[in-house]
Amino acid sequence: MRGAVIHAPGDVRFEERADPTIEQPTDAVIRMVATCVCGSDLWSYRGDNRIDHPQPIGHEYVGVVEEVGADVRTIRPGQTVVGSFFASDNTCAHCRAGYQTACLHRVGMGGLGAQAERLRVPLADGTLVAASGTPDADLVPSLLAASDVLGTGWFAATAAEVGPGKTVAVVGDGAVGLLGVLAARELGAERVIAMSRHASRQALAREFGATDIVTTRGDEGVAEVKDLTDGLGADSVIEAVGTQQSVMQAIAATRAGGHVGMVGVAHGVAIPGDRLFYSFVHLHGGPAPVRRFLPELIGLIEQRAIDPGRVFDLTLPLSEVAEGYRAMDERRAIKTLLVP
Amino acid sequence: MRGAVIHAPGDVRFEERADPTIEQPTDAVIRMVATCVCGSDLWSYRGDNRIDHPQPIGHEYVGVVEEVGADVRTIRPGQTVVGSFFASDNTCAHCRAGYQTACLHRVGMGGLGAQAERLRVPLADGTLVAASGTPDADLVPSLLAASDVLGTGWFAATAAEVGPGKTVAVVGDGAVGLLGVLAARELGAERVIAMSRHASRQALAREFGATDIVTTRGDEGVAEVKDLTDGLGADSVIEAVGTQQSVMQAIAATRAGGHVGMVGVAHGVAIPGDRLFYSFVHLHGGPAPVRRFLPELIGLIEQRAIDPGRVFDLTLPLSEVAEGYRAMDERRAIKTLLVP
Structure with a gap:
């Protein structure tokens, strides 16, 4: 063959x-x-x-x-x-x-x-x-x-404890991130903030159920997510990239007591213990x-x-x-x- | 005054x-x-x-x-x-x-x-x-x-999702770790493995409900916890130290899908993203x-x-x-x- x-x-x-x-x-x-x-x-x-x-x-x-x-x-x-x-x-x-x-x-x-x-x-x-x-x-x-990619996006949403009434942010606009948007909506999220800088991917995110688009990233992106969430951060954040910046962005965009679902395969990432500690977030993920x-x-x-x-x-x-x-x-x- | x-x-x-x-x-x-x-x-x-x-x-x-x-x-x-x-x-x-x-x-x-x-x-x-x-x-x-210290140990056990029937390991034998043992038993843990190298603290851990004592640490300590848990790792692990070694020991001693409750204030800790990713654990903690x-x-x-x-x-x-x-x-x- x-x-x-x-x-x-x-x-x-x-x-x-x-x-x-x-x-x-x-x-x-x-x-x-x-x-x-x-x-x-x-x-x-x-x-x-x-x-x-x-x-x-x-x-x-x-x-x-x-x-x-x-x-x-x-x-x-x-x-x-x-x-x-x-x-x-x-x-x-x-x-x-x-x-x-x-x-x-x-x-x-x-x-x-x-x-x-x-x-x-x-x-x-x-x-x-x-x-x-x-x-x-x-x-x-x-x-x-x-x-x-669907199973991975679905696991990410599950790991981020997405559920009815929740606000979800999605870091990453590849296939997994986009299907994380779909999974979040299917699992009942009220609001889904897709973080994407690409028009075609933003359009697909909206078709999959994104209610808001944030086009910035890093500290600026985090600030925009906080602006959209009464200054608190999202209840659930899906991390679907796996870089240092994206992981820290996901943690920082999550409210105290909120959940980060990490499915971006970590490459060269080191999470500072004190940043994690004082963020009060839940982290869970891995190969879905x-x-x-x-x-x-x-x-x-x-x-x-x-x-x-x-x-x-x-x-x-x-x-x-x-x-x-x-x-x-x-x-x-x-x-x-x-x-x- | x-x-x-x-x-x-x-x-x-x-x-x-x-x-x-x-x-x-x-x-x-x-x-x-x-x-x-x-x-x-x-x-x-x-x-x-x-x-x-x-x-x-x-x-x-x-x-x-x-x-x-x-x-x-x-x-x-x-x-x-x-x-x-x-x-x-x-x-x-x-x-x-x-x-x-x-x-x-x-x-x-x-x-x-x-x-x-x-x-x-x-x-x-x-x-x-x-x-x-x-x-x-x-x-x-x-x-x-x-x-x-009791409130912090209790939060750690809660963050580690301790519950009836579970096996819990506790990293750290200070007041918080010892009260993490107490909290784990009160919250219904079936088995509580205290990791301690000090006889007097081991004795108090046992009085608080520890069922097993592991006196080694690092890789050796993790191996002992795995030996006690059918090779899988503990369902819930309380991290009550806050050093690089203790945090990594806690993650490694936890089974896939298990929960780590981190209350040791992180000092100089950097969690390698790939180690966390492939561990499949849940991490949660912070100032209790x-x-x-x-x-x-x-x-x-x-x-x-x-x-x-x-x-x-x-x-x-x-x-x-x-x-x-x-x-x-x-x-x-x-x-x-x-x-x-």
């Missing part, structure tokens, strides 16, 4: 790769319906993660099950399934507590390379969630969003346990209650995966969907 | 100070029944906080109201009262949310100097909580503990909003359900305040109670 292989920063190729097979009795092999490029794939693409040798890449996937191992009980060939960026058994203590990304037997899907025609999925019963029948084609982008939310999110998508697939503003054949990376790297696209 | 004045590191004197008077119509003046030395007073005593000129010191107090300002409505002369280290109006948005130490009109009590015969308490109606009648003399140490808990804690003390006053292992006349500091600085005492 063919799939994406990253050879070096800036060098993603679509090439022949070994066909995935059932290696463990708990594996499934899926035929890809749609996959995509993640903001986090750009770390390797931009040289922030080391690449020692050519490696498969991609960790977001909607597929049809082709084959399952002997120990797979609930997932069956023919089902359309969605999974997340970590395979997880969904039975260990961490999974049962809702932290499937901390699964004691987790397997990172990036190394298996989901930007491909087919994919081996370990721990299939724990990892995969089946759609009801074969989804309508127009639902596929939203199901694919559920695989990572998307699996926790998949059944609910797939249900909402099938009912057409939400349309998270709108974050994909570029669709390409999988064979043009290299252009998909370039478009995101150059910020021509928010997120690239790839169809085999 | 006479009271403590700190002149320089290591130099606390008992000397004549101006009599406190009603300066604002919301003030009360109390006659001190008991006061004490706080671990945080030692920062100034040890030279970690700058001292530009001689200044009154002390922020823990149980007293009898002598006089109230014209706008004081609920606090009355003759009442025995307890307050916390920040005066707060208890009506602003932060107070209503339970964060009285973030009160929009807060006044630090340390600057007013509670280690004295009398004390002015601003925002008396918001700050002070009256005992029922005149408490028995043997309850005074416990009421004084409620003023800071003791006022939130005072009515409940005073009630428990009056019912003799708890005996937090046992953290005082040295009682001196107020005139010997200097020796009270020395004994704590040299670790001869956990906490010094001072009687005018």
